[in-house]
Amino acid sequence: MKIGNVEVKVSIVAVAVFVFFTIFLLFASVYSPEVRSQLIWMIPALFLLLVIPMALNYMSRSEYNNLEPIYEAEAKTVRIKLINESMVGKPVRIEGVVERVYFQFLNRPQYLVADRSGAISVKMFTSSNEEIKVNDVVEVLGQVIKRYIVTGDPVVNCVSIRKIDKS
């Protein structure tokens, strides 16, 4: 769903929760008159289970969209091998091939992106603008962070990932 210029995505988990409670509420309202009398607020509450994740996704996506031009201007294009823990906090741009994709269905995708010099994890804390698949050639804009904030190997906190044509 598109709101303004922001593509809003609801994760499969949020949909599953909504479906579960809808079925639960249907059964409960059939068998219990007490539940039926409460439907006036239960049905809007049920829809909030979808609306709240959508609103959060919209807010995070629009925030990331605002950050993208800043990163476009500031990020240096580096080979993956040059990214190290001394670069924590630096905006970087990398180009490479997506070797693995994790957690895309949770709207918290993680990618393993590789170039000729090495591979690095690219974490995104919201959904990506386009669906990225294994073997896609991508350009990543993001900031170098430690995997567990204070410790761990350097990874890229992704602000933008997009497919590029390298042919």
Add this chain to the structure above:
Amino acid sequence: MAENPGGDPDQLTQSDNRIHLGLELAVPLFSFGGILIAFLLLGQGYIQSFRIAAAGCIIASFILAYLAWIRPKKDIVALTTPMYSIIFFVLPTDMIPDLILPILYAISLNILLVRLKYRFGKPGTAVSMGKELGGSLKTYIDQTREPLKNVSPDTAHNATLAFVRFAQGDYAKVARISETVTGNGDTAGCDQCLARAFSIVKEHAALLDKSLPHPFTYLVFNPEHADLLAKHLPPGQDDDHEFYLALDNALLLLYSAGWNGSEQDRPHLLSRQPFAQKLMSS
């Protein structure tokens, strides 16, 4: 950590290995041992509660967390087990205490131990913890000590600065530092090879600062400098490889010059050792 004289500094010493093996054995020993003792004592009527089983699980959790902590690659699940052991076994709860929870908890701890061993590598050494130089980097630095002995302390300091700034991604500053050594023709404190290393680093830093692609013509080391270089171009490699190999060699030469020529800068170089090791090994 114990000394490892004459051996590969990346390898753990035998006594370290024994300690780590003992700690790994202690996890099932404490977690299941506590349950076994509690079961036996309860059966004989010596105790009335399951606290011994819980205590075993708590101790095992702390040992597991320690084993996770000493690995360079951290396992956040194993690191947080002491917190969960306290939540499950120390904080007051409405659950009726029985042996089911400690048994399930002990099984989980041992699964985590196996996961830690096979997915998170070996415990760290002084090298991986950044306390001393190790591996092929140390060998290279030892090999280049003699040829770089005439490097002036100022040049060595500039070499350290250039390497550290490059690791930090401050490419504009790297270009400026390299310029101070090479741009003014002030290479009295370093030999030709080191001067070329500064020039190569300056060229790459300037390109990286402006996010430019690799140029048609670029600087490389002269063939007579081959003995001072850490890595050599394998036959059949393309231009791209040669271009980036020159940078790796130049940075490693600056690292060595900084290490051998400026003792007070060594802590800065040690903290960037993982980056140097990465350049060395890839």
